[in-house]
Amino acid sequence: MxxxxxxxxxxxxxxxxxxxxxxxxxxxxxxxxxxxxxxxxxxxxxxxxxxxxxxxxxxxxxxxxxxxxxxxxxxxxxxxxxxxxxxxxxxxxxxxxxxxxxxxxxxxxxxxxxxxxxxxxxxxxxxxxxxxxxxxxxxxxxxxxxxxxxxxxxxxxxxSGPGWDVINPVGNRDHRVWTALATGSALRVPGVGAEAMHxxxxxxxxxxxxxxxxxxxxxxxxxxxxVARQALTVRGFAERAAAWFGREADLVPGSWEDFRASTDEASANTSWEHLVRNHVCSIVDGVERLGYSPRYSADEAARQSVAWMIEHDGLDVGGATLVGP
CATH class of the missing domain: 3.40.50.720 (NAD(P)-binding Rossmann-like Domain)
Structure with a gap:
């Protein structure tokens, strides 16, 4: 064609x-x-x-x-x-x-x-x-x-994927989120981290x-x-991302007011835009009508983004290194 x-x-x-x-x-x-x-x-x-x-x-x-x-x-x-x-x-x-x-x-x-x-x-x-x-x-x-x-x-x-500044586990692009997860530092999240992103x-x-x-x-x-076969909640995404660096996520639940006070206005607004929607999307029609078969899970796709940012953009992960493949 x-x-x-x-x-x-x-x-x-x-x-x-x-x-x-x-x-x-x-x-x-x-x-x-x-x-x-x-x-x-x-x-x-x-x-x-x-x-x-x-x-x-x-x-x-x-x-x-x-x-x-x-x-x-x-x-x-x-x-x-x-x-x-x-x-x-x-x-x-x-x-x-x-x-x-x-x-x-x-x-x-x-x-x-x-x-x-x-x-x-x-x-x-x-x-x-x-x-x-x-x-x-x-x-x-x-x-x-x-x-x-x-x-x-x-x-x-x-x-997500190489070359892309991926949306992080709290729904924004604040690189300090990756730093906290890579180093095992405390990370404030709005609510209990149950909202999903796909x-x-x-x-x-x-x-x-x-x-x-x-x-x-x-x-x-x-x-x-x-979309990937499964969406990730804030909590699940953060836990997986911390594990990329051999860490456990130290999540601090709190109100949206607390969360806004812990970051800049633009990042807080971006988080709200992503998390208030709470999207988990079906791929049934794509699978059944077209044979769609996503190759990457949501966290695999995000990990590739983070690996690329570390190598090419100097993403600060506090000297931590990605573990595993």
Whole structure:
């Protein structure tokens, strides 16, 4: 197939492009050209590249026609963040004699607050809040409630793996959390640490996109969760992370007020955004319809992120070393 990947040089694309190229597809990457993939692979020498500033071209009304002019069999859109942008691309693709399969990268945050777990991929009703989740849900409904362009939505969890500053066990990116866990120091957590987060390795997200694009008859009209087989609670995640360094987690439960007082405002707000949602996502539809089989557990994916940050970003782990494989 001739496959267009929009925004391919990020974390998902780093794994997706080699998958598509090795499978024999003709791949064109659409990118601003301002970033490079996280990992080297010969596949990047066997693709076509189109440089485009999506935001500027959306405003000018030229981005959708530019993609349609490439006459793709499938379009994988990894960087669409507004309903208006999605509608512009949809209208352009709908004008082709044979519209391509359009695959959109969403987010598990389209669910909003959890009320029954696990969350099903194609839930009849979702209650997103916050601009990011609301816009992504609007895009999902725009694409799946129309029949002009065959569409699929993939909702990743908290993306992890080498090259990524992973969401830590208290739901933010404060690197002092990793320092505390690596050294066995006390770590304050909000509540009793029972809230859940659902991580995923970027290669497993890429796997699900590849499965969907190569099985359109099973994927069109559906949304799928790209997450690990199991979510982790704050407590469980912290205990596993401490064990990476041969430590036991020293968790100090407390109120949200206590937690906010122990960190900076931005980190506290980020923790609240992640933990209040308490997401545990089903992958039943992906498994049964597409054969999705996540390779990495949530903690394995996060560990790879931390190992990369130690080696490349100088993450402070107090002189501790990762134990085991």
């Amino acid at each position: 001739r496959i267009i990947v929009i925004g391919a040089t990020g974390h998902i694309g780093t794994y997706l492009i080699p998958r598509l190229v090795s499978a024999g597809h003709a791949v064109t990457v659409v990118s601003r050209g301002s970033s490079a993939p996280y990992g080297a692979d010969d596949a990047w020498s066997r693709i076509d590249v189109v440089h485009a500033d999506r935001e500027a071209e959306d405003a000018a009304g030229t981005f959708g026609p530019r993609i349609a002019a490439l006459e793709p069999d499938a379009v994988i859109d990894l960087i669409c963040f507004s309903e208006q942008s999605a509608a512009h691309l949809l209208d352009s693709l709908a004008g082709l004699d044979t519209p391509p399969h359009l695959l959109h990268c969403g987010t598990i945050w389209t669910h909003g607050l959890s009320d029954a777990l696990p969350l099903r991929e194609n839930a009849v009703e979702k209650r997103p809040f916050g601009d990011y989740g609301v816009q992504k849900y609007a895009i999902e409904r725009l694409l799946l409630d129309q029949d002009r362009v065959p569409s699929t939505v993939i909702h990743p969890g908290h993306i 991580h995923v390795h970027a290669d497993d997200v890429a796997q699900l996109f590849e499965l969907a694009v190569t099985q359109p008859e099973a994927a069109i009209g559906y949304a799928f969760h790209a």
